[in-house]
Amino acid sequence: MKITVIYGTQRKAKSSTYNIAQQFIEHLSMGDRITEFFLPQSMPNYCRGCWQCFTDYKKCPDYENLKPITDAMQEADLLIFTAPVYVYHVPGQVKAFLDHFGYRWMPHQPSREMFRKQALLISTAAGAGTKSTLKDLKDSMTYWGIARTYTFGRNVAADDWDHVSEKKKLNFTKDIARLSKKILVMSGNVQPGLKVKGLFYMMRFMQKKFHYNPADVQYWQEQGWLKKSRPW
Ligand SMILES: Cc1cc2nc3c(=O)[nH]c(=O)nc-3n(C[C@H](O)[C@H](O)[C@H](O)COP(=O)(O)O)c2cc1C
Numbered sequence: 001m002k003i004t005v006i007y008g009t010q011r012k013a014k015s016s017t018y019n020i021a022q023q024f025i026e027h028l029s030m031g032d033r034i035t036e037f038f039l040p041q042s043m044p045n046y047c048r049g050c051w052q053c054f055t056d057y058k059k060c061p062d063y064e065n066l067k068p069i070t071d072a073m074q075e076a077d078l079l080i081f082t083a084p085v086y087v088y089h090v091p092g093q094v095k096a097f098l099d100h101f102g103y104r105w106m107p108h109q110p111s112r113e114m115f116r117k118q119a120l121l122i123s124t125a126a127g128a129g130t131k132s133t134l135k136d137l138k139d140s141m142t143y144w145g146i147a148r149t150y151t152f153g154r155n156v157a158a159d160d161w162d163h164v165s166e167k168k169k170l171n172f173t174k175d176i177a178r179l180s181k182k183i184l185v186m187s188g189n190v191q192p193g194l195k196v197k198g199l200f201y202m203m204r205f206m207q208k209k210f211h212y213n214p215a216d217v218q219y220w221q222e223q224g225w226l227k228k229s230r231p232w
Pocket of ligand 1: 009011014015016017018084085086087088089124125126127128129156158159160161
């Protein structure tokens with residue numbers, strides 16, 4: 001399965017989140033292409049709030065940085081995001097990255113391809129906060145229209161992978177194998193769940209009735225979504 005990975009930090013060997021992601025990739029790649037990006041290196045800027053993307057995403061001042069990442073995300077079957085918990089939420093660079101995709105939220109111009117993809121969100125904390133951290137990411141996945149999103153949050157009771165107990169590592173390995181099987185079974189014939197489909201129909205109604213942003217309405221028209229066509 002083609003996988004694009006967005007790592008929330010640049011830590012590798014010492015990172016618990018990175019090491020867990022590597023185990024998932026081993027199960028899921030089946031020898032296929034893996035494209036990896038590390039934050040903040042791959043996307044070092046904050047959203048400036050210029051609103052340009054909502055009319056033409058190519059006018060985003062960070063378009064050149066974003067293009068290789070968005071291209072890789074478009075081509076992937078599975079998106080993997082990693083995010084260690086930083087004060088109960090995603091690290092700032094992950095939030096800054098997600099902010100650049102406001103225009104891809106369903107009330108605006110969601111990408112058709114997302115409705116056929118799966119996403120895996122991985123978070124680790126020393127003791128608490130994976131739930132709120134994973135929600136930071138999951139909100140974007142849902143509103144991007146990702147068909148199926150899986151979360152894997154674990155408390156590692158450590159500052160790095162070397163200090164994680166063998167018992168915990170063994171449990172993670174078992175859980176990773178189990179969740180990987182689920183993702184593999186769905187691969188290739190994934191359909192959006194009720195929540196994503198429901199949101200799509202709500203937004204469709206809104207585009208038809210309210211015409212808030214002409215660029216969004218035009219986009220929905222061009223996709224054929226205001227008529228019979230659907231992105232799944
Ligand atoms: C700036 C910062 C903030 C953190 N905030 C939390 C927190 O709110 N809750 C928690 O349990 N651990 C917190 N931690 C610990 C990390 O989430 C934890 O060690 C995690 O496994 C690190 O992931 P990594 O090894 O992939 O870098 C924080 C660590 C840092 C550096």
